[in-house]
Amino acid sequence: MEDQNISDMIESYLKQILMDTKRVEIRRSEVADQFNVVPSQINYVIKTRFTIQDGYVVQSKRGGGGYIRIEKVKLLDNLEHIDALIEAVGQSISYHDSVAVIRSLYNDGTINRREANIILAAIDKNAVSVDNRAQEDRTRAQILVEILNHLCYES
Known part of the structure; x- marks a missing residue:
């Protein structure tokens, strides 16, 4: 795990959750706090590693009650x-x-x-x-x- 950068760790974390369930809903700021990174780092990971070509659908809602939902699809x-x-x-x-x-x-x-x-x-x-x-x-x-x-x- 030492060879992994922070983006790899965030990706692994989210994919681990997705192994147990088809869909995950996260708050960007909470995940950023957990990994001690800025929220834009979470955006980067999701935008580059959870694409439709990789079999993921991503939805987001901005604002106070905002979330990011990642769903694994076939x-x-x-x-x-x-x-x-x-x-x-x-x-x-x-x-x-x-x-x-x-x-x-x-x-x-x-x-x-x-x-x-x-x-x-x-x-x-x-x-x-x-x-x-x-x-x-x-x-x-x-x-x-x-x-x-x-x-x-x-x-």
């Missing part, structure tokens, strides 16, 4: 396909192109018809209606990327 097998779709979506995507992305997910069995219809409703121009088309396409891309990221794992 990654799905078709990550390469979803990663390619995320790259294709990029920062902006038209409705027409986003329908093609959803069709691809449906055709490969990643989502069912009902899920496809829900996603279509969420990215429809009436749902993401803003003042200009460029902003609409950016909003649609953000929604699709979040959906695709969530499709990478099973809760």
Whole structure:
């Protein structure tokens, strides 16, 4: 353990807790106090070592009653396909192109018809209606990327 730096120790501590339970909820300041580090050190460890690619979903709430929740999830097998779709979506995507992305997910069995219809409703121009088309396409891309990221794992 002497060869471990403080980030390694914090990571090990959190992963040890996650071995016993699927989810851990922590207060950043309490963990920082426990390891005698600044709270930003906890942020660094969580941001770099508890990513979706590593099989973790992280949620946080700031403020007085704030917390950081880390959940271990099972990654799905078709990550390469979803990663390619995320790259294709990029920062902006038209409705027409986003329908093609959803069709691809449906055709490969990643989502069912009902899920496809829900996603279509969420990215429809009436749902993401803003003042200009460029902003609409950016909003649609953000929604699709979040959906695709969530499709990478099973809760």
